Amino acid sequence: MKAAVAPVEWRLALAEAMQGSGRAWLFVFKACVAVLLTGWIAMRVGLEQPGTAMLTCAIVINPQSGMVLAKSFYRGAGTLVGCAAAMLLVALFAQQRTLMLLGLALWLGLCAGGASLHRNFKSYGFVLAGYTAGIVVLPVLTHPTALFDSALMRVSEVMLGIVVAAVISDAIAPQRLSQALRGTIRAQFTGFVGFVRGSMSGVLERAELERAHLRFVREVVGVENLRSSVVFEDAGVRARSPRTRRLTQRFMAASTSYQTLHHLMNRLQDQAHDESRQALMQLFAVLAEALQRVDDDKTVPVQASMLGLATEGLQASVLARAEQLREGMGRRDLRLDFDTGTELLVRFVGELHGYALAYVDLAGLTPRRTRVDRDETRFTRSNDWLGVAFITARTTGVMLVLGWFWILSAWPAGADAMLNATIVCGLMASAPNPARSADDMTRGWILGTVLAFICVFGVMIHMDGFVLFCAGLLPFLMIGFYLYTRPVWVPVAKGLMVALLLMLEPTALMHFSAPAFINRAIGFSLGVVIAGVAFRLFASAVDNRFLYRRMVDKFRAEVVRTCYGPAATARQRLESASRDLFMRILGHTPEGSDASRELLGWALSVHETGRAIVELRGDLTQASERLMPRIQRAIDAMGALYESPGQARYVRARRSLIGAMRVADAEGDARVLRHLHLLRLVLLDRSSVLARFMLPDASPESGGEALHAA
Amino acid sequence: MPRELAMFGAFVPSLLLVFVLSLLLLWAFNRAAGRFGWYRHVWHPALFRLALFTCIFGGLGLLMMR
Numbered sequence: 001m002k003a004a005v006a007p008v009e010w011r012l013a014l015a016e017a018m019q020g021s022g023r024a025w026l027f028v029f030k031a032c033v034a035v036l037l038t039g040w041i042a043m044r045v046g047l048e049q050p051g052t053a054m055l056t057c058a059i060v061i062n063p064q065s066g067m068v069l070a071k072s073f074y075r076g077a078g079t080l081v082g083c084a085a086a087m088l089l090v091a092l093f094a095q096q097r098t099l100m101l102l103g104l105a106l107w108l109g110l111c112a113g114g115a116s117l118h119r120n121f122k123s124y125g126f127v128l129a130g131y132t133a134g135i136v137v138l139p140v141l142t143h144p145t146a147l148f149d150s151a152l153m154r155v156s157e158v159m160l161g162i163v164v165a166a167v168i169s170d171a172i173a174p175q176r177l178s179q180a181l182r183g184t185i186r187a188q189f190t191g192f193v194g195f196v197r198g199s200m201s202g203v204l205e206r207a208e209l210e211r212a213h214l215r216f217v218r219e220v221v222g223v224e225n226l227r228s229s230v231v232f233e234d235a236g237v238r239a240r241s242p243r244t245r246r247l248t249q250r251f252m253a254a255s256t257s258y259q260t261l262h263h264l265m266n267r268l269q270d271q272a273h274d275e276s277r278q279a280l281m282q283l284f285a286v287l288a289e290a291l292q293r294v295d296d297d298k299t300v301p302v303q304a305s306m307l308g309l310a311t312e313g314l315q316a317s318v319l320a321r322a323e324q325l326r327e328g329m330g331r332r333d334l335r336l337d338f339d340t341g342t343e344l345l346v347r348f349v350g351e352l353h354g355y356a357l358a359y360v361d362l363a364g365l366t367p368r369r370t371r372v373d374r375d376e377t378r379f380t381r382s383n384d385w386l387g388v389a390f391i392t393a394r395t396t397g398v399m400l401v402l403g404w405f406w407i408l409s410a411w412p413a414g415a416d417a418m419l420n421a422t423i424v425c426g427l428m429a430s431a432p433n434p435a436r437s438a439d440d441m442t443r444g445w446i447l448g449t450v451l452a453f454i455c456v457f458g459v460m461i462h463m464d465g466f467v468l469f470c471a472g473l474l475p476f477l478m479i480g481f482y483l484y485t486r487p488v489w490v491p492v493a494k495g496l497m498v499a500l501l502l503m504l505e506p507t508a509l510m511h512f513s514a515p516a517f518i519n520r521a522i523g524f525s526l527g528v529v530i531a532g533v534a535f536r537l538f539a540s541a542v543d544n545r546f547l548y549r550r551m552v553d554k555f556r557a558e559v560v561r562t563c564y565g566p567a568a569t570a571r572q573r574l575e576s577a578s579r580d581l582f583m584r585i586l587g588h589t590p591e592g593s594d595a596s597r598e599l600l601g602w603a604l605s606v607h608e609t610g611r612a613i614v615e616l617r618g619d620l621t622q623a624s625e626r627l628m629p630r631i632q633r634a635i636d637a638m639g640a641l642y643e644s645p646g647q648a649r650y651v652r653a654r655r656s657l658i659g660a661m662r663v664a665d666a667e668g669d670a671r672v673l674r675h676l677h678l679l680r681l682v683l684l685d686r687s688s689v690l691a692r693f694m695l696p697d698a699s700p701e702s703g704g705e706a707l708h709a710a
Numbered sequence: 711m712p713r714e715l716a717m718f719g720a721f722v723p724s725l726l727l728v729f730v731l732s733l734l735l736l737w738a739f740n741r742a743a744g745r746f747g748w749y750r751h752v753w754h755p756a757l758f759r760l761a762l763f764t765c766i767f768g769g770l771g772l773l774m775m776r
Contacts, residue, residue, distance in 0.1 A: 065756070148720070170756040235744025235755070 024485035026173060027063045031481040034061055034168040035501075036470050038161050043466065043508045047160070048153045050508070055501040056161025058477075059494075061169060063485060066177030066233030068169040072162040073232060074125030079158045081125075082132025083151040089137060094144045100137070101403045105422075107133055109396030112426035113388040119221075119580075120228045127426040130395075132158075134422060138415045170233070178234040181226045185244070186300040188219045188251060189359060193294065193307065196258060196352075200288040204262050206687055210600045216255045217579050217603075223248055240362060247358040252575040254351035260608045260678070261344045267681050268337055276337040279325045283345060286318050301363035308356035314349050318342070340674045340681070387547060390538070395425040398534045402527070413523025420527025425534060437491055438532035444495025445528045449521045451476055451496070452503035460504075461512055469506070476500060499524065555581050555602055556642045562610040563639035567617050574610040578603070601689035606642070608682050613638060616675045627667050630660040631676075638679065641690075650693035654683050713775075728774055732767040 038057040042050035060071045085107055093100040111130025115123035136154050140146045195212055204212075223244070231238040268277040290310040294303050322342040329335060399422045406414030424441060428434040459472040480500060483493035503521060558578045562570050582603045613635060620631055637653040657680045664673040683690060714721045740759065742748070749755040 167760060171754075171760050174756055233756075235740045235749060236747060237744075238741075239744035 023063070023175065024482065027175075027485055028478055028481045030168055030172055031058070031061045031484070032474060032477045033172075034165050035477060036473070037168070038164045039470075039506055040466060041164065042157065042160055046508075047157050049157060049505070051501055051504065051506050052154065052157040053161040053164075054506060055498065056158045057165045058480070058497045058501055060162060060165045061481075061484075063175055064177040064180070064229075065169045065174040066229045069166055069232035070121045070229040071124060072166050074121045075128050076159060076162050078125040078128025079132050079155055081129040083136055083155055085129065086133040086136040086147065086151055089133065090140075090144050090147045097141060098407075100141070101407075102400070104134055104137060105396045105399040105403065108399055108422050108426065109392040109394075112395040112429045113392035115426060116388055116391045116429045120225050122228075123429075124427075127423075127429070130426050131419065131423045134419050138419060141415075174233075176233065177226065178230050178237050181223070181230045181237065181244075184219065184223055184226060185247065185359075185362075188223065189300055189304060191219070192216070192251065192255065193291070193303070197288070197291050199262065200284050200291070204266070206266065209259060209262055209266075210604065213255075213259060213604060214600070216251075217582055220248055220252055220579055243358070243362040247355070247362055249572060249575065250351060250355040250358045252579065253571070254348060254355045256575065256607050256611055257344060257348040257351055259604065260611060261341065261348055263604070263608060263685065264337075264341055264344060264678070264681060266687075267685055268341075273334060273337060275329060276334040276341070279329055279338050280341040280345075282325055283318065283322055283342060286321050287314070287345065287349060290314050301360065304356050304359035304363065308353060308360055311349055311353035311356060314353070315346050318346055318349055336673065336677050339670065340677045343671075343674050344678070386550060390547070391429045394534060394538045395422060395429065397538075398422060398425050398531065402530065411523070413519045416520055416523035417527040417530070420524045421531045421534070422527075424528055424531035428531070428535065435532065435535040438528070438535050440491035441495040442525075442528045442532055444492035444497075445499045445525060447492070448480075448496035448499025449503055449525060451479070452500045453517065453521070455500070455504060456510075456512065456517065457514065460510060473504075473506070495528070551581070552599065552602060555599075555606060556645070559606055559610050559613065559642035560639045562613050563617075563635050570617065571611070571614045574607075574614065578606055578610070598689065605682065605688050605690060609638060609642065609679065612675055612679045612682070616672070616679070619669075619672045619675060623669060623672060624667050627660070627663050627669060627672060630656075630663045631672060634660040634676065634679070645690065645693055647693045650683070650690065654680070657683070724774060725771055728770050729767060732763060732770055735766050736763045 035054050035057045039050050039054045042053040047053060056075065060068055060075055062068050062071065089100060089103050089107065093103055108130040111126045115126035115130075117123070118126065132154065136147065136151045140150050227237070227241065227244050231241055237244070265277065265280065268274075268280070291307075293310040294306045296303070298306070319342070322338075326335060326338060326342075329338065399418060402414070402418035402421055405411075406418055411417075424438060428437045428441070431437040455473065455476050460469070463469050463472045480493055480497040483489040483496065486493075502524065503517065555578065558574055558581070562574045565573060582599070616631060616635060620628060623631055634653075634656045637649070637656040641649045641653040657676055661673060661676045661680070664676060682688065685691065713724060715724050715727065716722075736759065739762065749758075752758045
């Protein structure tokens with residue numbers, strides 16, 4: 001039996017392995033063709049440094065063609081802006097070398113700072129704008145009249161590299177990134193529906209909730225990043241871009257509501273609240289039954305439309321069932337808990353329905369498409385200006401120190417060292433862990449330099465003519481590009497490829513001088529190493545307690561913004577900005593550390609509170625005259641608590657909530673009462689981050705204050 | 711049409727302007743194609759786009775250089 005099965009398995013395994021490596025080798029082939037073709041054209045039309053064109057080609061090429069197009073676009077734009085900046089600098093300080101260096105350092109620093117504001121290839125464009133100015137200006141520092149030609153050459157070389165890389169990767173057997181985007185969105189849908197289905201009946205531990213939250217956040221940010229690259233590759237995806245964003249927004253809304261619902265259930269776990277908990281569990285059955293109607297075997301868009309149908313009008317049936325269950329409840333004082341849970345569930349059902357509809361709309365299954373509201377699709381990023389200033393100062397500082405050293409020592413390779421250090425500083429500025437990225441780069445750089453030495457003095461010296469040049473270069477290119485396809489090796493491979501082509505300096509007329517080579521090699525390598533040292537000395541938020549604290553404060557400030565920002569877009573702003581910030585902080589803290597756990601706690605609390613405040617602000621307009629100032633005071637108190645948490649503010653927030661709840665109860669405004677109750681439950685949660693501000697004697701189990709109110 | 715044009719005191723090959731113009735035309739077509747789903751009828755959209763660009767650029771260039 002076993003012998004009969006084995007060969008088939010073996011063949012399948014081989015086919016599977018070959019499928020992956022076949023793709024890898026296809027990429028290696030395409031990349032080599034692109035680089036060598038670029039070199040040929042550059043030499044044919046007589047560009048000054050064909051090496052730059054080949055280098056550009058090697059830098060932008062990537063297995064996925066969407067990535068190539070996106071990176072190419074921003075590299076081209078950055079180069080143009082950088083050249084314009086170089087012209088401006090030279091026009092201002094043509095006679096003053098020191099001032100020119102100062103201005104250049106400032107420009108590079110500002111560009112690095114700007115790069116850290118963005119997450120995708122836009123940040124790469126900023127870095128390019130910075131160092132292109134350096135590359136164009138430095139060689140002509142002593143004879144500025146040659147600047148225009150230097151800039152023109154640089155632009156032509158970069159553009160040539162970009163065009164060849166884009167054409168080759170997009171036209172010959174492209175590997176589409178849009179597939180990855182569709183796959184991610186599909187996985188998001190099935191993952192979320194599976195999570196809801198699996199957690200409907202049982203109790204979810206807090207740790208598990210946190211893990212799920214983490215996964216959803218990762219997916220949301222991942223989709224957003226992919227989308228920003230895919231729009232360059234696929235015109236259809238670009239046209240549907242607003243729909244994709246709307247899907248993301250609705251997903252975020254639904255997942256937050258579901259989290260809040262689960263937290264409420266967890267808080268009701270004790271004996272005193274068991275009855276309301278049981279009633280809510282019975283209410284869940286309505287949704288669970290609807291989810292059963294979604295057939296897992298169908299394709300995801302069909303599943304989405306089934307979900308859309310199943311949740312159509314489900315809100316009404318949930319409410320009807322809730323009415324029955326409410327009547328059956330023995331203890332009246334627990335009804336407030338039950339009502340709050342019911343409202344959350346109804347909200348979640350509505351959002352789930354919206355999510356399913358957005359998916360169906362995106363997949364193009366509906367005959368007539370709905371218009372997408374602009375406000376609904378905004379994904380706001382959140383940035384720390386002090387962090388930007390810090391990165392600017394670090395980059396400018398590195399350049400000034402090395403520039404000073406260059407002027408003092410008059411070392412011929414000093415400019416190379418300075419420029420390279422600054423480039424690495426800029427490129428790594430937005431990396432989650434810049435010191436580690438710089439280390440990888442250094443490793444790759446040294447490897448690439450050694451390879452370049454072997455290539456130049458072992459191989460190239462014997463080669464004559466373009467064909468032999470290609471033959472000699474090919475093995476080295478293949479090593480580098482093969483490493484591009486191994487995810488673990490990518491950071492090293494990038495450094496390797498850049499060092500190899502930069503040191504090789506391929507030109508129509510190769511010149512071989514070992515001392516010059518070694519001098520440049522030392523200069524460039526020193527630059528990379530010094531950038532690594534700068535990252536160690538002036539760490540980003542990874543080890544920098546001050547910057548980390550600031551980021552957490554900013555995170556909490558999202559709640560304050562929810563309290564006072566424009567009401568119409570408050571929810572979108574809260575959902576996207578806090579997720580983006582959260583993802584960034586996560587990149588800056590080691591997994592499983594205290595800092596990262598604390599952050600997760602704040603993340604959940606910020607989402608929950610923020611969302612509840614959004615609902616409360618919606619109530620404000622309809623509230624009675626007596627109730628309105630009370631609600632406003634409660635919102636103010638919550639905002640103050642999140643602005644700078646402390647025991648006094650915690651107590652005040654709790655008091656103002658109780659006060660508002662009493663008035664709401666007297667006025668008979670059940671809706672406001674439920675929202676206030678939800679906020680109060682957040683404050684009473686023993687396992688939340690706010691628990692440390694509770695007075696030691698206050699026992700949330702009794703829930704005494706609320707019972708009087710209700 | 712002259713081979714080179716003076717722009718801000720620098721000579722620019724007029725073919726470069728044609729190139730940029732062709733890129734703009736292609737971009738406009740691409741937007742429309744994505745919006746109305748024309749690429750569904752094309753086997754290899756990227757190759758089609760490249761070929762279309764070559765046609766536009768070649769046609770306009772020949773027209774200009776006549």
